[in-house]
Amino acid sequence: MRRGFLLLLAALLLAACSGPTAFVEELPAIYPDYAGVTIPAGIAPMNFNLPAEYSRVYVRVSGSEGGSLRVRGRWAKFPIRAWHTLTERNAGGTLTFTVLGRRDGRWTQWRDFVMYVSDAPLTDYGLTYRKMPPGYTTYSRIGIYQRNIHNFDEDPIIESTLTPGQCVGCHTANATDPSQFLFHLRGAHGATLIQQDGAREWVTTKTEETIGNVAYCYWHPGGRWFAGSINPVRQSFWTGDQRLIEVFDLASDLVVVDMQDLSLVVDPRLTDPDYLESTPAFTPDGRTLYYLRAKAYEVPREVEKIKYDLMRADFDPQTGRIGEIETVIPASAEGYSVTFPRPSYDGRWLMYNKADFSIFPIDHKEADLWLMDLETGETRPIDEVNSDFSESFHNWSSNSRWFLFSSRRADGLYVQVYLSSIDAEGRCTKPFVLPQENPREYYHNTLYSFNVPDFTKARVEFDTRGVYREVFSDERVQATVKP
Amino acid sequence: MDKGFKAMATAVLGAAVFAFWMWAYPQALSYQEQNQLFLFSWDYFRERMALPGGFADWLSEFLVQFCYLRAAGALVFALLSVLLQRAVWRAAGAPEERSLYLLSFVPSLLVLVYQGDVEVLASFPVALLLAVALCPLFKKAGWHRLWLIPLAWWLLGPLSAIPVIVSLWGLFFSTDTSAANASDSAEKTVFLRRHFSDDLRKIVFSATLILWTGLTAFVEYRLLAAQYPPRDAFFGLNYYRLVESLPALQWVIPLVTAAVILVCGLHLQVHSPRLAAGVFAVLLVAGTWGGVRLAYDRDTFEVLAYDWLIRHERYPEVLRRAERYQPRNAVSACSVNFCLFTQGQLQDRLDEFYQCGTEGLVLPSIRDNLSDITSAELLWMMGMPNITLQYCFDLEASIQNGRKSGRFMRRIAECNIVNGWYDRAGKYLDILEKSLFYRRWAQEKKELIPDGALVAADPVYSYIRQVRFKDDFITNYSALDAMMALLYNQEKGNFMAAEYYTAWQRLKGKEGAQ
Numbered sequence: 001m002r003r004g005f006l007l008l009l010a011a012l013l014l015a016a017c018s019g020p021t022a023f024v025e026e027l028p029a030i031y032p033d034y035a036g037v038t039i040p041a042g043i044a045p046m047n048f049n050l051p052a053e054y055s056r057v058y059v060r061v062s063g064s065e066g067g068s069l070r071v072r073g074r075w076a077k078f079p080i081r082a083w084h085t086l087t088e089r090n091a092g093g094t095l096t097f098t099v100l101g102r103r104d105g106r107w108t109q110w111r112d113f114v115m116y117v118s119d120a121p122l123t124d125y126g127l128t129y130r131k132m133p134p135g136y137t138t139y140s141r142i143g144i145y146q147r148n149i150h151n152f153d154e155d156p157i158i159e160s161t162l163t164p165g166q167c168v169g170c171h172t173a174n175a176t177d178p179s180q181f182l183f184h185l186r187g188a189h190g191a192t193l194i195q196q197d198g199a200r201e202w203v204t205t206k207t208e209e210t211i212g213n214v215a216y217c218y219w220h221p222g223g224r225w226f227a228g229s230i231n232p233v234r235q236s237f238w239t240g241d242q243r244l245i246e247v248f249d250l251a252s253d254l255v256v257v258d259m260q261d262l263s264l265v266v267d268p269r270l271t272d273p274d275y276l277e278s279t280p281a282f283t284p285d286g287r288t289l290y291y292l293r294a295k296a297y298e299v300p301r302e303v304e305k306i307k308y309d310l311m312r313a314d315f316d317p318q319t320g321r322i323g324e325i326e327t328v329i330p331a332s333a334e335g336y337s338v339t340f341p342r343p344s345y346d347g348r349w350l351m352y353n354k355a356d357f358s359i360f361p362i363d364h365k366e367a368d369l370w371l372m373d374l375e376t377g378e379t380r381p382i383d384e385v386n387s388d389f390s391e392s393f394h395n396w397s398s399n400s401r402w403f404l405f406s407s408r409r410a411d412g413l414y415v416q417v418y419l420s421s422i423d424a425e426g427r428c429t430k431p432f433v434l435p436q437e438n439p440r441e442y443y444h445n446t447l448y449s450f451n452v453p454d455f456t457k458a459r460v461e462f463d464t465r466g467v468y469r470e471v472f473s474d475e476r477v478q479a480t481v482k483p
Numbered sequence: 484m485d486k487g488f489k490a491m492a493t494a495v496l497g498a499a500v501f502a503f504w505m506w507a508y509p510q511a512l513s514y515q516e517q518n519q520l521f522l523f524s525w526d527y528f529r530e531r532m533a534l535p536g537g538f539a540d541w542l543s544e545f546l547v548q549f550c551y552l553r554a555a556g557a558l559v560f561a562l563l564s565v566l567l568q569r570a571v572w573r574a575a576g577a578p579e580e581r582s583l584y585l586l587s588f589v590p591s592l593l594v595l596v597y598q599g600d601v602e603v604l605a606s607f608p609v610a611l612l613l614a615v616a617l618c619p620l621f622k623k624a625g626w627h628r629l630w631l632i633p634l635a636w637w638l639l640g641p642l643s644a645i646p647v648i649v650s651l652w653g654l655f656f657s658t659d660t661s662a663a664n665a666s667d668s669a670e671k672t673v674f675l676r677r678h679f680s681d682d683l684r685k686i687v688f689s690a691t692l693i694l695w696t697g698l699t700a701f702v703e704y705r706l707l708a709a710q711y712p713p714r715d716a717f718f719g720l721n722y723y724r725l726v727e728s729l730p731a732l733q734w735v736i737p738l739v740t741a742a743v744i745l746v747c748g749l750h751l752q753v754h755s756p757r758l759a760a761g762v763f764a765v766l767l768v769a770g771t772w773g774g775v776r777l778a779y780d781r782d783t784f785e786v787l788a789y790d791w792l793i794r795h796e797r798y799p800e801v802l803r804r805a806e807r808y809q810p811r812n813a814v815s816a817c818s819v820n821f822c823l824f825t826q827g828q829l830q831d832r833l834d835e836f837y838q839c840g841t842e843g844l845v846l847p848s849i850r851d852n853l854s855d856i857t858s859a860e861l862l863w864m865m866g867m868p869n870i871t872l873q874y875c876f877d878l879e880a881s882i883q884n885g886r887k888s889g890r891f892m893r894r895i896a897e898c899n900i901v902n903g904w905y906d907r908a909g910k911y912l913d914i915l916e917k918s919l920f921y922r923r924w925a926q927e928k929k930e931l932i933p934d935g936a937l938v939a940a941d942p943v944y945s946y947i948r949q950v951r952f953k954d955d956f957i958t959n960y961s962a963l964d965a966m967m968a969l970l971y972n973q974e975k976g977n978f979m980a981a982e983y984y985t986a987w988q989r990l991k992g993k994e995g996a997q
Binding site: 137140165237241242301303 | 526709710711712713726727848850867869872873876877879880881882883885887901902903904906907910913914951952955956957958959960966
């Protein structure tokens, strides 16, 4: 019975695709551009759209290791379970896509394209990110969300509606492990929320000796420490038609916070008022702290002179003391700026951004991703993933075989998340934008940018019950400075 | 005669409310319209329905979009008012007694008073109307109320408690005269036993419904509104634009409405119906008049009027209003000065109106959804599209309930067109194309942008491109006058920059002298 039904369905499908079909020796203009990308097995279906003038699409996917899928509809929408089966069966192989589109009653078939299914698994649950309008100085609705990478489920972790008037800051987990994470809440009731194994603590990290609360943080792999930079951020606008906004820090210092007694390690070399120290990152062995440092200039007038060097400091995980400091990339001397250093969790690579100046590459069209081989110290631009628009914030998957980054390549303003894989030699694959159920509709209609994306090893458990009361109670644990 | 009286009274209510919005307070209609952007799309509907009270919210936004046209907006609010009054009367059981008829006007008039606060969203009267309209159904629904309550709470929000209250009242106070008619004590005993058992059943039933309503509120809060403060979730997420605010009338009006329905439903006999109706009419008119006077802040009223008139380029009317009364704040000064400029009177009449230094010429970035509109408008005309973009974006982002604005989004799209950022402009135009009143405009602009020559030939865009800064540098908000001077020096045809620069120096001089 079921077999008969399937046969009938196949016949109908064939009939629908019969008639005069034009063959075009070009790749189909699909959105997003998924032709030739490398994907992990088990990822959410890589649904795509044809240009709007095509009312119907028919797609056949064949795996090099066997298995196939056929779908048709207004856009290519693959069933999740069948897609997972197909990609898992073809891990290490390829998927070939045959695409037909119907326009004005006539079918067109394009040249087939392939997707590569990596043999490197992406075992993480998904992604976390902040969604916010590509804002200027005000926000209305923003929030931190988690997205299951294996399907299309997106859930809020916290939205600004829960804490009216407070801005939800960047979410930072410990090496993708959500059992230890923090984020900063800015506003009249601002504080740093630290959640460890489900227990919440609201901490004021501003002390008499420091210039503010920590903003950009990075956990020490041992979990006892986190480093954070203190950044009073401001924005200003360009007058021309090439660039719009410039984000800069009025000042910037760096401290290390001891979770045992919520005390701050304040090293005068990292809080020098003549310099801006920012965006720390620990190496996976926990013995080195990378950060950025730039000479301070008057802002916004001299903002173009602010160019950050990549620094490396020895770190003692027993005492939290900072040891020897050295310059790794003297970018300012060479006329550019380095931002967002992120060592891979296997200690093999360090990814960073390079821009003409400033610490916020997202507003810099020229900003690209670069890769440093931590064994040889060699650096190179990651041309496989860079575009003519800005590439910015990036992070590694828990097994360091995948990385994600934000980019404005879609329309020059709205930031999207892209994923790519890296092999043992440091070769990266063509990136793909985070899959959505109906990609064109989703990305074209959204008025949100994806901000500070990261992988999350498991689902983030965050109970909003009590958060509202805790935020507005102003009961805070005051951090102190270590003697 | 009764029927004629009722119809006439209802018609008077409708006409009065229509006249109020049409002539007395049209600027509030414009304000409501520019703080939302109703889209004809499934996603938009789904987004609204994701929260308790979402249907009332969606329906109200559908209605408020008509406020783009003043008469249509006034008609919408007048109809809501009339329908609410009729629904209250019907919920009361539509008694024959006409003396209480005017009592059913109280909720409509209270809503009118409440709407003096421009942050009251139309979803409040819409939800109130629908909730009252559900009362007759709830009265007859029996145990069906167990599924009607969650459904109504989801569609209308907490105001759906009104039909629950009214139906429970009806349960206890329905007229039963059989005891009085019982002829002997045995019959009375039987009756009392039955009565006692009925009462017990009613108490159990009522307690169940009350608990069920509370449980519904809690479950829907946890399922649908967990990212909202509990208080907002229980008092209505979509009835008021500002967060962390619960105006007293928001809970007083539902209680009064329930009380009015109950009182009207008591079928009270009045000795002198004509006199009672007359006295009541006078009280209603006087009460509404007093309430409106108390609820409508004059400065807000004027500032909104300036904004509305500037939106429609009725600049001389702003000046005429300001000659009679001008609020002493920077927003009004900025609007009046802008209108003076448009009439070529900025230098001559600057001293005739309230001034507050250079802020009264161009306001700094203020985080609300009203203050910077005029500044954004004049900076656009002067040739600073990027600051206009910032201001319009911030204005839109300052709408506290997170809604978008057709008016601001339109200007944002234009700033992107002027900058040659057509992909971004296309995104906004596609959104505007899903609206009713911005659709045609968006389609016209979409036809322009694939062809750079067409954009360059557009008189407005080519003018802005001609007068804008030729060099790219970071805006210095504390030296806007220097930026105006630069604009004028690079393009002598930009007389607006020159006029504003001159006025700036005069006001700066005054500030220094003080």
